[in-house]
Every structure is written in structure tokens, then in C-alpha cells.
Amino acid sequence: MAEAKKEPVILITNDDGVTAPGIQNLIEAVKDLGKVVVVAPDKPQSGMGHAITIGMPLRLHKVNYFGDIEAYQCTGTPVDCVKLAVDKVLHSKPDICLSGINHGANHSINVIYSGTMSAAVEAAIESIPSAGFSLLDYSLEADFTAARHYIRKIVEEMLAHPLDKHTVLNVNFPKASTDEIKGVKLCRQAYAKYEEDFLERTDPHGRKYYWLTGEFVNFDEGTDTDVWALANNYVSVVPVQFDLTHYKQKEQLESSWNIFS
DSSP states (O other): OOOOOOOOEEEEEOSSOTTOHHHHHHHHHHTTSSEEEEEEESSOOTTOTTOOOOSSOOOEEEEOSSTTSEEEEESSOHHHHHHHIIIIISSSOOSEEEEEEEESOOOTTHHHHOHHHHHHHHHHHTTOOEEEEEESOOOTTOOOHHHHHHHHHHHHHHHHSOOOTTOEEEEEEOSOOTTTOOEEEEOBOOOEEEEEEEEEEEOTTSOEEEEEEEEEEEOOOOSSBHHHHHHTTEEEEEEEOSOOOOHHHHHHHHHHOSOOO
């Protein structure tokens, strides 16, 4: 008699908080593809990057927000959530980790600052293939229908094909309906950034304070980038990595500097 196939374990987290509409839609997209366990921040943690909590305790509380889905809220960062999920909730590594759906894109340089993507990267550091999902719509009333459709397709592929244990996919969806989306593009990260400015203001006590503003500027004219794909109504998929070594420059320094042993 053939042995029953083991149900995959899917860890879900985010950076917008456990009650955000995005995480509910992510759960809906994949909840019948395996055993889903949710560990997410108890409040919004956008822009936290790869921060971890040190010097103060972390609290983890079981919640009943998603029907029969096992779920917990954590007082820490998205990275804390992944660490606690593996060590104290699952007591083992899940088959995959999914983070999102973020309200707002995490294309180009945003991947550096994103709590959504840092949670996915942390999973990969722990040898758990992962993906972070983001929608180019900041509204809490955003329509996640198309994102759910494509997330399911992507996760089915992740589960069907063995992945390197350090796989991290940065997936972004345009603000468009399912019919308007032209397909999925495997992309590279665009060279784009925010030209930042700090508005200087004065509080009621006469003390100065600063408010970060800025404009997103794309310096990359390539048609193979995540920014181009989103602007042209494609879903962008960018494989990313946590090894930040610049190998080409390493070779150049080894050949041009005389101080290396």
C-alpha cells in the first residue's frame, strides 16, 4: 500500500500586522494547499527591514482571526515572527514560508527596507524556501483578487518543484484586475530609488522635527526589470539572495590592490 503523501507545512507572516486585509487574502489563496500556520506582528511593522528585538521581551499570543487556521500574533518584528515560529510554534522548519500580501510595492530598492521581504529572507537564512508578495496599492480597501489568483499559481509551482533551500522570491503585483494583467515576468531588480527630502517643522514647544518625504525615481531603462513589469501590467518575480558579496568587485580588488594576502 502506497504511503500517503505528507501535507506540506506553510508558514505565513507579514509586516502590516495580523489583522491586515493582505494577510487574510494570502491565507485564502493557499489555505487548501497544505497545513497553514500564521505568526505575524500584532501591529504594523512597515519599513522595519531585517530588525530583530533585543533588550526587551517578546510576547506570543494565539488568536482566532482566520477560522480553523492556527494563528499567533507577536509583539516583535517580522523577522522575530519567523524565528519564533520555527523555534516555539512549529518546533521544526516548514516546507515554505510566505510573507504578505504587503500594501504597497516592494520593487527595486524597497526590498532593502521591507519588513515583508526581510521575513522571507530570514526564512531562507533558516533554509526555508520563501516568497514575499506585495501589491502596488496602499489602500486598505485594495482589491486583492488578481493577487490571490497569481499567488496560488506561484505557490503551486513552489510546492511542485524542489527549490534550493535558500530560495527567496520577491513577487509584486500591479494595481490591475485579473483580466488586465498580461502575465508573469521573471525579472531583475531595477536600479531605482527614492530621492528623499526631510520637511522641517516646528512642534508646539518650538522644537524642530523632520518628516521624511521623497519621490520615487527609476534610473533603469531596461525592459527586464520589476519596475518595468509592474508599469506594463505584469506580475514581477525577482529571485533575491542574502549574500551581499559583490563578487565582480572582489575579483577586481584582488587583481589591483597589493595588500591582500
